[in-house]
Amino acid sequence: MANQQFVSIKKCRFVLRNKKSERPVPVYFLIRIGDTQIKQSIGAKVFPSQWNHIKQRAYVSKILTPLDNFNNQIVNERIGLFLTYYEKFCEYVNNNPKRDKEHYLQTLLFFLQEIDSMNGKSQRSRKTTKKNSSKNNVDIVICLKQYVHSMKGVAAGTKTNYLRAIKALEAFLTARQEKIKSFKQFSTEVFIEMGDWLQNNYTKPGTRQLQVGTLNDYLKCSSLLVRKCAVSVKELTYEEAEAIKYKALTDKSQEDDIALTDDEVIKIFNYKCANDRDEKIKDMFLLECTSGLRISDVVNIDSNINNENGVFIVKILTKKSSGYVKCCLIFEMAKQILEKYKFVMPILGKDETAIKDTINSRIKFIARDAGITGVEHKISHYAGNDKPTSVKVDRWKRVSTHTARRTFVTILSLRGWNYVEIGKYTGQRDIRTVERYDKSKGDPSAQAVFNALPDNKRLVMISQTTNSVVPAVTQTVNPLSALSGDNNDMVKLFKFVYEQIKSFKDPLSIIDETRHFIKSNNISVEWFKSNSKEHVNYKFYRPKLESIFGCDFVTIEQILFSVITMKPD
Helix, strand or coil: CCCCCCCCECCCEEEECCCCCCCCEEEEEEEEECCEEEEEEEEEEECHHHEECCCCEECCCCCCCHHHHHHHHHHHHHHHHHHHHHHHHHHHHHHCCCCCHHHHHHHHHHHHHHHHHHHCCCHHHHHHHHHHCCHHHHHHHHHHHHHHHHCCCCCHHHHHHHHHHHHHHHHHHHHCCCCCCCHHHCCHHHHHHHHHHHHHHCEECCCEECEHHHHHHHHHHHHHHHHHHHHHCCCCCHHHHHCCCCCCCCCCCCCCCCCCCHHHHHHHHHCCCCCHHHHHHHHHHHHHHHHCCCHHHHCCHHHHEEEECCEEEEEEECCCCCCEEEEECCEHHHHHHHHHCCCCCCCCCCCHHHHHHHHHHHHHHHHHHHCCCCEEEEEECECCCCCCEEEEEEHHHHCCHHHHHHHHHHHHHCCCCCHHHHHHHHCCCCHHHHHHHCCCCCCHHHHHHHHHCCHHHCCCEHHHHCCCCCCCCCCCCCHHHHHCCCCCHHHHHHHHHHHHHHHHCCHHHHHHHHHHHHHHCCCCCCCCCCCCCCCCCCCCHHHHHHHHHCCHHHHHHHHHHHHHHCCCC
16 A cells, blocks of 8 residues: 555445435445545446345346346446556555655546546546437347457457447447347448448547447457357358458558667666565566566466576476477576576466456566667557557557567577478468568567677576577578479479578568469469368478478468468458
8 A cells, every 4th residue: 555654545435325225326436535525336236126236246146137137247347447457556656655645646536537548438438328329239249248358268458448339339229220139230331330320420538539340349349349249149040141241441550569688688787676565567578588487377376387408498388378388498588587486487367358458567667777778769650530640659658568469479580490381480371471470570670679688688598608509490401402303383382482491581571473474474282182171292302302491492382372271362
């Protein structure tokens, strides 16, 4: 809690407006800072008889009706959301104990505004929606919410995104003149209409326009939920549901996520944080930068790493994709961080979402204090605008947990690693996914900056300090001479793609170049007759080609598969 020497901040409470009412009443979030009391509705109601005053939760019980239980679950989720942001506020107070009351009040109001933004409407718009909504419309929305809450094996963050999409859909259905009474009335045209309406009418509290990318996420998620829920309640068949599509709005924003450079990672590593918690946050972030694992897997790395003859081997079933990753530590920094904690990861939260929130709430400021400088151009396309807008943002403000994964991919790409080898560490099987994480692609200055770094500003690889073997990713011998006697079209293609890999390091560019090569040289692909969706069938040539091209063979194979199976222009 806050430093009591300066400003007294009492523990938050949740109270009902009228404890004796026989009808549902609003639930309020209550907190006192000094002599000022803040009271805010959580945006949900509950019957007083179904409220647990001690636990400050709504009852969910078999003796209640399904509708009451569903409502009470929403109440409890809203309470959980307020508590999450309250914990962030308390953490901020602990890290900034010498601020005055007014500063704390403004910070708390900022967190409360974030909650309103997550709910998708202001209090005023929420009342209007309730007043104007029809019973038929509410039935569809309730059905979708119940479906989301019943989903198993879906992360809490994903469910939150689904509920935001449902709110956008609810606003559209309420405003629509022709009311939708059943799932059978949904069609592609309805979602095209929804996209147009969102672009012109759906805003954040304070009439702030949403980004087109966000609206596209709402369209995608709401159409997906409508299809799945309609099938689950047997209003539509699978084929009928699959016929319902959505049309994405034109998004002119540009990808502007960043990756840290070697020297920036070293700056953060050398920075000594002001408190122990920030130090742990910093180390967990850096471990993600130097291992390539997601933060949800980094927290479990201690129970999935073994020392085998001096080589630290990670064997882990990734939490998000359920893919199996087996690799070794390749950066000395990752080894030093693990040794610092004696291979026992610190606990930063009760689950993946809490851990990410904890790191994201502080890592920007840690990066700033560590000396991460510079300016980035953030190019966003807001709904209602024909052109995107560009604003300058301090580089440290762009740092988040996912920056770490992009950093890992980029720093290895700059060292000449190909995407197939990098994907073995990140757990990404599709080279196109790995390519999107590489922030050095198409930027010759990134390679020039890396080449100009002195040795003391480059991350040290374990193979540079020990005899540990890091998997080789390049070949020193040109394998083309081994195929000098072969003149068939298949080998020509392999030779061409191999040369492109050594020149471009960009799979998407290579795919375009290879398609052009096939057309301009009348290359036949009749030899391609594969029954597999994952691998091209090269008959008896495959073992020979694999032995010649080594690790590059997998990349060549994936590129050729994409080219040959791609629909012609």
